[in-house]
Amino acid sequence: MRGRTAMGKDMNTPISRRNFTRLALGAAAGCAVGPALAATEEDALTSYVPDSQDQPRLLRRISGLRMRNWEDYFDNLNKDAILCDTNDRVLHYWGADGFYRVFPTSVPLTDQLTRRGRTEITLKRPEPEWRPTQNMLKRNPDLPKYVGPGPENPLGIRALNLSWPAYRIHGTNDIRKIGRQSSNGCIGLFNEHIVVVYERAQVGTPVLLI
Template sequence: MSDKDITRDTNRGSGPDISRRAFTRVAFTVAVASATTVIGGRGFASTEEEALANDFVPDSQDTPMLLRRISSLKMRKWEDYFDSLNNDAILCDTNDRVLHYWGADGFYRVYPTSVPLSEEMTRRGRTSVTLKRPDPDWRPTASMLKRNPALPPYVEPGPDNPLGIRALNLSWPAYRIHGTNDIRKIGRQSSSGCIGLFNEHILEVYGRAAVGTPVLLI
């Protein structure tokens, strides 16, 4: 056997050269996949390829409660809900607690969301984006004040604003897709009707959506 053959055999036996960072990422992905299997195939996802490591937010540093915030990993086809993607398309699934975003350029993401507190507050059907608000302020509706008179009458943009850092107004009055500064709400029945996302996710959705983008809530 030549020196070249020995070198070839040695390299073959050593396997692929995986960096520590890549190995850690693979190990974490496997761990997340195992956890998802344990809880019945449900968890957080933003792409078809991997579970979102950055989207898991424990209730506290000591006692993470994944089961209290669950969003479905199920992928969907835009053709089942929309006629075209000429102006992109957004599907909000209040049962799975996720938002699907399809772009005309082939972009597709699934984001975990908050959903309305009750069936009475849940609205379903077709609507569209009517206004993009880069630094939203917030005023509670009359029904919100009736349920909770202690709510402030106005909240300016900033870390205390319940709409987070971006908001997309829909054609239905007082209904929005928006961010949130209270990350505990994501994956839960926790809103008064709106669909809430992590701030980093609403940035992406906001950046792609346009006035007129069709939205379907199911």
């Protein structure tokens, strides 16, 4: 989609971040998302033009927003399923009720910080607090030792712990990170999007990072 002018359905009106968020949350409010609606949402994702809150353009930071089939990665959707694609910089969420969404994400800064493979959600944290790991402090000694819940928290407003220590799927209060290689190992989403994922996911939901 690079190089293409990003427009809304009438091909004249750009889709702002506010309208994109309204579309995303509106779809999430309904129960199941059928194929036609999923395709519409993919169009919205690929034609999304960030507004002044979110410059430079998110489109330039995302390599792919392809739709995928859950059967290629999971045996069942008994507890829903999450696929984090670190190359495309997106998170795919499939629900047992037919829900399907693709969310843009931040991904780890380097291959050395990236962990791939199968894991699962082990804890849901509605008001996450944050402490840097020892390795993070070695890389950046100026980091604060602790940040409580609130607007300055690097984990945003929700966090999902994975079975791998110190790895999470979480929100972010720095929207410049989304679509970039910008994390220390975690997968970050817009706060609006982590709320959708958080509300649907459960302890035991399988997660695959590729």
